[in-house]
Amino acid sequence: GAVVSQHPSWVICKSGTSVKIECRSLDFQATTMFWYRQFPKQSLMLMATSNEGSKATYEQGVEKDKFLINHASLTLSTLTVTSAHPEDSSFYICSARAGPNLNYEQYFGPGTRLTVT
Amino acid sequence: AQTVTQSQPEMSVQEAETVTLSCTYDTSESNYYLFWYKQPPSRQMILVIRQEAYKQQNATENRFSVNFQKAAKSFSLKISDSQLGDTAMYFCAFRAGTALIFGKGTTLSVSS
Numbered sequence: 001g002a003v004v005s006q007h008p009s010w011v012i013c014k015s016g017t018s019v020k021i022e023c024r025s026l027d028f029q030a031t032t033m034f035w036y037r038q039f040p041k042q043s044l045m046l047m048a049t050s051n052e053g054s055k056a057t058y059e060q061g062v063e064k065d066k067f068l069i070n071h072a073s074l075t076l077s078t079l080t081v082t083s084a085h086p087e088d089s090s091f092y093i094c095s096a097r098a099g100p101n102l103n104y105e106q107y108f109g110p111g112t113r114l115t116v117t
Numbered sequence: 118a119q120t121v122t123q124s125q126p127e128m129s130v131q132e133a134e135t136v137t138l139s140c141t142y143d144t145s146e147s148n149y150y151l152f153w154y155k156q157p158p159s160r161q162m163i164l165v166i167r168q169e170a171y172k173q174q175n176a177t178e179n180r181f182s183v184n185f186q187k188a189a190k191s192f193s194l195k196i197s198d199s200q201l202g203d204t205a206m207y208f209c210a211f212r213a214g215t216a217l218i219f220g221k222g223t224t225l226s227v228s229s
Contacts, residue, residue, distance in 0.1 A: 032215055043208060043219045044162075091160065097215060106217060108162035 023094030030096035140209030
């Protein structure tokens with residue numbers, strides 16, 4: 001149990017276009033989901049925290065107009081990278097926070113590799 | 118602000134040997150959780166072990182155990198009987214509220 005999926009797993013887009021990444025908790029409800037960015041051989045950097053039905057909270061230095069986060073249901077959060085540029089190329093990981101029955105544990109998706117050309 | 122420090126960027130160990138990964142953290146919180154996550158080449162984050170700060174007993178999961186020293190704010194991970202499949206990047210993480218704060222990671226290589 002406690003599986004989180006991400007789609008797509010790998011995406012290539014052209015500079016200036018937008019790309020949407022989906023994060024789903026498959027067998028539990030998640031009122032809170034998190035989006036991380038990871039560069040090769042580096043740690044996970046928290047970008048934003050999204051709560052179902054409310055606006056996301058962005059970490060300092062993360063452009064909210066560039067990285068649009070929507071958490072419309074208890075099982076789905078989306079990250080849209082708008083007007084993507086090559087420097088946005090990275091590995092994006094989501095995680096979903098389970099409820100008390102799963103000790104409020106965070107479960108991670110498999111990640112999405114974004115390449116902007 | 119909470120910080121997590123992993124001072125060993127890379128470590129290597131032979132199969133069947135024991136290795137210890139170091140982690141220190143800084144916080145003024147009294148109630149928090151500590152974790153070790155493993156990220157293999159697939160890049161899927163896998164929870165290895167968790168420790169509640171209020172518990173004095175060190176957590177253990179099969180070959181993985183921690184040495185939690187609350188006063189020293191130290192949380193090291195010991196891997197016994199290392200296996201080739203343990204090769205991965207290991208992250209120490211801290212949680213006081215909802216968000217996890219990660220250290221920079223230690224790349225562990227297990228060789229035969």
